[in-house]
Amino acid sequence: MAKWVGGVETYLVASVTMSSTSTAQARVFSGIKPTGGVHLGNLLGALRNWVEDQYAHDAVYCVVDLHALTVPQDPAELRAATIELAHLLMAIGLDSELCTLFVQSHVPAHAELAWLMECTASFGELRRMTQFKDKSEGSEFVSAGLFTYPALMAADILLYDAERVPVGDDQRQHLELTRDVAIRFNSRYGDTFVVPEAAIPRAGARVMDLQEPTNKMSKSDDTSAGCIMLLDDLDSIEKKIKRAVTDTDSEVRFDIAGKPGVSNLLSILGAATGREPEEVAEGYSQYGPLKADTAEAVIEMLRPIQARFTELATDPGETARLLEVGADKARSMAHPVLARARQSIGLTAR
Ligand code: AMP
Ligand code: TRP
Secondary structure (H helix, E strand, O other): OOOOOOOHHHEEEEOOOOOOOOOOOOEEEEEEOOOOOOEHHHHHHHHHHHHHHHHHOEEEEEEOHHHHOOOOOOHHHHHHHHHHHHHHHHHHOOOOOOOEEEEHHHOOHHHHHHHHHHOOOOHHHHHOOHHHHHHHOOOOOOOHHHHHHHHHHHHHHHOOOOOEEEOOHHHHHHHHHHHHHHHHHHHHHOOOOOOOEEEEEOOOOOOEOOOOOOOEOOOOOOOHHHOOEOOOOHHHHHHHHHOOOOOOOOOOOOOOOOOHHHHHHHHHHHHHHOOOHHHHHOOOOOHHHHHHHHHHHHHHHHHHHHHHHHHHHOOHHHHHHHHHHHHHHHHHHHHHHHHHHHHHHOOOOO
8 A cells, every 4th residue: 555755744735714623534625537547747746645645534535527528528438537547546545445535426416516606606716717728728619617617626625524625736726716615605605615725735736747847747738758647658657757858057956947847857756755856956966867766766656556556457346336335425425515505595405
């Protein structure tokens, strides 16, 4: 079972005010989209903290298949990607005895609460979301769901009275919107929702593309040389890291603006070995050894994950069963919160 270096103490808690006191058993919620595989940014920015959190918190994790529908999907591919992601999450170390792991669309309360959230968030707020701007610009088809995506995300989180939400830095704005919507709903209709806070890791919060280190690593990029997928074969991972873009001079220094490529390698190696990137930089005077050590650390981190994935993938029936158990637990947590929200806003009892 993977036990990650770093862990909860390394979080940067990004909140201004809190409506609930964090305790050892704080409810944690997070989600990940089943679209085209999982990359190193997902692992270092979010998923390894999911694993850590299941030991100390009441952790609820969700494969957000409804969020995947905001862009057109091939139905067979979406189904396969949902199961593959569940296998991968278990391979990374999520244990359904320790946490609640389920598929978003198996719990209809998400879609139902999302409508109440859409009616609480404003058009202007949603329009300001940078992820919407990035994903809609230049697209020939922009679904209404892509625009209201953060309202569904707010519903995901608020439905579980979540206090902490471990995510990468790119989700900070969505978390702030969730907080604003919860506060607005509570002040309009009376105390209903717990106002959550983002938990963003210090190291690895934003893993950048290896070829274009000013862009975040992303699976939607067609520059696959810049993106390390967790299931890439280990030799190709080594090649990708060794070919990573650095700079023309040869100084090893952590300086995101001046040396984005080198800083990204230092962050990755730091996140993989539980150190700050500045501290990692002190050990190197040349790019070659930095790349070799980064490749080795990443490969050693992924090797056991890949082995476990292969094992789990042989028994999809067991995964389906575990997801059903997760959905049952999730429904029983979500139901009273949805009932509270319906009551607060003035829907009649059913
Ligand atoms: P997604 O694959 O977009 O559903 O993202 C799942 C999680 O990974 C979210 O918490 C993101 O914030 C995080 N994440 C995605 N890309 C990166 C990246 N390049 N660096 C760090 N975290 C990331
Ligand atoms: N929007 C998140 C992302 O793109 C995924 C997500 C959906 C999520 N619902 C969530 C993350 C709830 C945290 C909590 O990465």
